[in-house]
Amino acid sequence: MASVVRDPLWRALGRGFVVATAATLAGCGGGTPPQGTTLTYFRDVKSIVDEKCTQCHYEGGIGPFALKTYEDVLAHKDAIRIQVASKNMPPWSPSKDCTEYVGDRSLSDAQITALTGWADQGAKKGTEGEYRAPAEAQAPKLSRVDLHMKLPVPYTPTKSPDDYRCFIVDWTAQTTKYVTGFRANPGNSAIVHHVIAFLAQPADVAEYQKLDDAEPGPGYTCYGGPGGANRRVGMLGGWAPGSLGSDFPPATGLKVLPGSKVILQVHYNTLVAKPAPDETSVDVKLDDQVDKEAIILPWTNFNLWVRDRKMTIPAGATNQMYRFAFDPTPFFGMIPGLSIAPNKPFTLHSAAHHMHTRGTTGRIQIERADGTDECLLDIKKWDFHWQGAYGFKKSKEFHPGDQLSIECHWDNSAANQPVGPDGKLLEPRELNWGEGTTDEMCIGFFYVTQ
Numbered sequence: 001m002a003s004v005v006r007d008p009l010w011r012a013l014g015r016g017f018v019v020a021t022a023a024t025l026a027g028c029g030g031g032t033p034p035q036g037t038t039l040t041y042f043r044d045v046k047s048i049v050d051e052k053c054t055q056c057h058y059e060g061g062i063g064p065f066a067l068k069t070y071e072d073v074l075a076h077k078d079a080i081r082i083q084v085a086s087k088n089m090p091p092w093s094p095s096k097d098c099t100e101y102v103g104d105r106s107l108s109d110a111q112i113t114a115l116t117g118w119a120d121q122g123a124k125k126g127t128e129g130e131y132r133a134p135a136e137a138q139a140p141k142l143s144r145v146d147l148h149m150k151l152p153v154p155y156t157p158t159k160s161p162d163d164y165r166c167f168i169v170d171w172t173a174q175t176t177k178y179v180t181g182f183r184a185n186p187g188n189s190a191i192v193h194h195v196i197a198f199l200a201q202p203a204d205v206a207e208y209q210k211l212d213d214a215e216p217g218p219g220y221t222c223y224g225g226p227g228g229a230n231r232r233v234g235m236l237g238g239w240a241p242g243s244l245g246s247d248f249p250p251a252t253g254l255k256v257l258p259g260s261k262v263i264l265q266v267h268y269n270t271l272v273a274k275p276a277p278d279e280t281s282v283d284v285k286l287d288d289q290v291d292k293e294a295i296i297l298p299w300t301n302f303n304l305w306v307r308d309r310k311m312t313i314p315a316g317a318t319n320q321m322y323r324f325a326f327d328p329t330p331f332f333g334m335i336p337g338l339s340i341a342p343n344k345p346f347t348l349h350s351a352a353h354h355m356h357t358r359g360t361t362g363r364i365q366i367e368r369a370d371g372t373d374e375c376l377l378d379i380k381k382w383d384f385h386w387q388g389a390y391g392f393k394k395s396k397e398f399h400p401g402d403q404l405s406i407e408c409h410w411d412n413s414a415a416n417q418p419v420g421p422d423g424k425l426l427e428p429r430e431l432n433w434g435e436g437t438t439d440e441m442c443i444g445f446f447y448v449t450q
């Protein structure tokens with residue numbers, strides 16, 4: 001994510017605010033097995049599994065078991081049937097009728113029918129000769145690691161249930177570089193809730209070092225951002241459950257000067273799991289030159305929701321909604337050193353949506369000056385554990401006079417609460433903007449060039 005000087009921009013965002021409630025959206029899925037020939041693993045199943053499952057389901061991957069062989073898939077056929085019919089697997093939150101994304105993990109209806117039908121018809125093996133390798137490439141990945149950065153020493157969280165800790169990590173490149181790909185590797189995934197890599201400019205490093213020196217143990221307590229009074233902090237990238245890391249769009253990157261430091265903010269949550277040592281790390285791909293310098297644009301109603309704490313979600317509300325729409329182009333001029341000039345079109349390459357556990361649906365779109373809407377990201381079944389930045393197959397142009405809008409819905413009823421330390425659902429309480437897992441957020445992030 002990127003170099004945005006937060007305050008002036010976020011202050012400029014305090015308009016176009018709407019609150020409403022509406023009926024709950026619901027979704028369902030499923031398929032019926034085809035008539036005729038019996039489906040077999042080698043002919044009908046393996047290529048789908050290889051294309052859509054094995055990037056996570058391999059020995060040592062983030063999926064709980066490998067799906068490499070016939071025996072693997074057979075052993076889990078009933079669970080697979082349930083998970084693909086309900087569209088829980090593969091994890092993929094964006095709605096198909098919004099826009100097209102790079103590395104879309106979702107299954108087509110025909111693929112769902114093949115997997116469920118195969119399980120229903122007795123999960124036959126077939127013969128190896130029937131196998132055809134999948135046509136489409138697998139999910140995007142970070143293609144090269146030029147710099148690996150990790151916590152100075154392993155850290156065990158000391159605050160409960162939320163410990164926000166910032167670690168200063170050396171940036172060892174000796175010349176100006178562009179970060180052209182990013183991946184965060186949560187060390188202890190049972191307690192790491194999110195990771196953000198902030199970038200401290202060389203002139204600001206001493207200020208962060210003072211914060212670090214003032215506290216015992218590695219790192220220092222930070223909340224929301226990396227702390228300190230500076231106005232120049234940017235973001236390199238983030239990790240929340242579900243994001244796997246990738247290269248940035250070709251010939252674009254985030255600029256980093258030699259002498260900078262990376263400040264890794266790790267949010268530990270020990271509501272359910274016990275504190276244990278963590279050694280989170282970050283990998284980046286670097287290039288000396290790019291055609292276009294990028295920024296990460298955060299998108300929320302800073303004035304009303306964050307500063308004035310007006311994003312209240314009453315206890316028991318089943319469909320609380322907040323929406324924010326705004327044209328940022330006149331305000332880019334207020335941010336010194338920003339590679340985006342004011343009052344000009346800019347290009348959006350990806351969108352990410354962030355809420356916490358009571359989120360239900362979310363939508364991000366461009367509301368064109370001519371009255372039409374262009375959907376960027378529409379999530380009809382929000383799942384906190386599967387979120388990330390979704391890269392557009394075709395980038396989107398934003399023109400002065402358009403509005404960029406974000407809409408969030410929450411269910412804060414007794415049935416939709418996170419699990420507390422005693423293993424029971426928490427009692428509903430009024431929620432507001434906050435960084436903790438028992439607070440809520442409504443924020444988008446865009447990778448932007450001009």
Ligand code: HEC
Nearest residue numbers: 049052053056057062063064076079080083089090091105
């Ligand atoms: C992006 C990574 C990823 C992909 C792709 C993926 N899975 Fe999973 N899968 C997981 C993780 C992680 C879990 C553990 C449960 C969770 O976190 O939701 C899981 C759990 C499961 C489960 C067990 C659910 C349960 O607890 O009963 C099944 C079955 C499954 N996956 C099948 C599939 C199939 C079939 C595909 C491909 C069509 C697939 N998965 C693709 C990551 C993935």
